[in-house]
Amino acid sequence: MISPVFEWVAQELGATTGLGRPVCRGVVRSALELALFQPEAVSPAQMKMVIERLLADGIRRAGVPEPEQVCARLASALDSQHFETRTPESPDEIFDRLIRR
Amino acid sequence: MVGMAGIAAFFVVGLAVSIRLLGVWHKTRRMPELLAGLGLLGIGPLGFCVLMAGISFFRGTPLAHTIGVAAVGIQDLGFVASVLFTWLVFRPSTRWAQVLAFGISIALALTFAALVSMPPAHGPSLQFHADVGLKILSLGWGALEALRYWRVARQRVAIGFADPLVSASFLAWGVALASGALGFLIIYVAVLSLEPGQALGNGVQLLLSLCGIVTAIGLYLSLLPPKSYARHLAESARQVAAG
Numbered sequence: 001m002i003s004p005v006f007e008w009v010a011q012e013l014g015a016t017t018g019l020g021r022p023v024c025r026g027v028v029r030s031a032l033e034l035a036l037f038q039p040e041a042v043s044p045a046q047m048k049m050v051i052e053r054l055l056a057d058g059i060r061r062a063g064v065p066e067p068e069q070v071c072a073r074l075a076s077a078l079d080s081q082h083f084e085t086r087t088p089e090s091p092d093e094i095f096d097r098l099i100r101r
Numbered sequence: 102m103v104g105m106a107g108i109a110a111f112f113v114v115g116l117a118v119s120i121r122l123l124g125v126w127h128k129t130r131r132m133p134e135l136l137a138g139l140g141l142l143g144i145g146p147l148g149f150c151v152l153m154a155g156i157s158f159f160r161g162t163p164l165a166h167t168i169g170v171a172a173v174g175i176q177d178l179g180f181v182a183s184v185l186f187t188w189l190v191f192r193p194s195t196r197w198a199q200v201l202a203f204g205i206s207i208a209l210a211l212t213f214a215a216l217v218s219m220p221p222a223h224g225p226s227l228q229f230h231a232d233v234g235l236k237i238l239s240l241g242w243g244a245l246e247a248l249r250y251w252r253v254a255r256q257r258v259a260i261g262f263a264d265p266l267v268s269a270s271f272l273a274w275g276v277a278l279a280s281g282a283l284g285f286l287i288i289y290v291a292v293l294s295l296e297p298g299q300a301l302g303n304g305v306q307l308l309l310s311l312c313g314i315v316t317a318i319g320l321y322l323s324l325l326p327p328k329s330y331a332r333h334l335a336e337s338a339r340q341v342a343a344g
Contacts, residue, residue: 001194034260035257035260035262036253036256036257036260036262037262040194041194046262049262050262053261053262088193088194089133091190091191091250091254091271092254092263092264092267092268094133094190095190095267095270095271095274095323096264096267097125097129097131097133097134098122098125098133098134098137098270098324099266099267099270099324099326101125101128101129
């Protein structure tokens with residue numbers, strides 16, 4: 001099952017840029033793959049890292065001007081987003097808490 | 102005595118780590134820390150303490166069997182917590198992992214019920230084979246999941262998408278569980294080759310001791326990492342990223 005975070009970002013990207021749904025999903029999926037994350041298991045924190053550091057290149061290649069601004073808006077909106085379907089924590093987040101708390 | 106060093110190391114580190122994990126749970130009230138804390142406490146210090154008390158103070162008495170059964174029960178609860186931790190942390194959305202975790206838990210409950218209801222056996226019983234097999238499966242599965250995740254996590258570290266200390270924790274956790282599984286396998290093979298009443302040989306005790314030491318080091322580096330170790334990992338990751 002695809003993560004609700006992935007679905008939300010792809011949908012939001014389409015709404016912001018006017019790109020079609022398959023293109024948006026492809027752009028987000030490619031960025032996730034570059035960071036070795038999977039659309040099924042990506043957490044909001046991991047998605048934010050990908051948006052801030054990798055997504056702009058994919059958006060630019062899709063022909064959207066000023067992709068950095070699109071990414072900044074997406075990252076900011078993701079911060080305030082509450083997902084109805086609970087996203088499981090990633091193993092990184094769990095072990096980070098176990099080690100550092 | 103040969104086997105005591107490793108067992109003692111495992112006992113001390115296991116106790117420290119499980120107390121710390123339960124302390125984290127006290128603050129966060131999150132399930133993974135509770136399961137990891139209870140799992141480690143049950144498999145290690147608590148189950149081991151009861152077992153050793155039975156062997157040391159009640160050997161040859163009617164109470165020895167009852168205490169042995171209690172130790173197995175405590176350990177079984179620890180293993181149930183351990184498999185639920187593996188499922189919840191590494192494959193929370195995967196159906197087969199959920200079925201496997203609950204399947205192992207139910208099977209452990211059944212083997213324990215068989216142990217309670219049966220008279221003491223003079224040799225390895227069917228219950229013994231099933232119980233040890235399930236324990237090796239539980240630890241082996243946890244080790245495989247942790248090491249599989251570590252393989253991806255260390256690649257993410259190289260491209261700056263994961264924390265080097267957290268990534269190394271998966272490796273250490275996986276090694277600790279694998280060493281625990283190996284320890285149970287050694288006990289299993291040793292028990293099968295022993296005559297009734299015969300004690301474990303020095304070679305077997307030495308192997309068990311090594312497993313205890315490796316497990317203790319793995320647990321320590323995984324969940325109580327010293328600052329110097331964390332600094333070393335961070336510096337290594339910086340060098341990899343720069344080079």
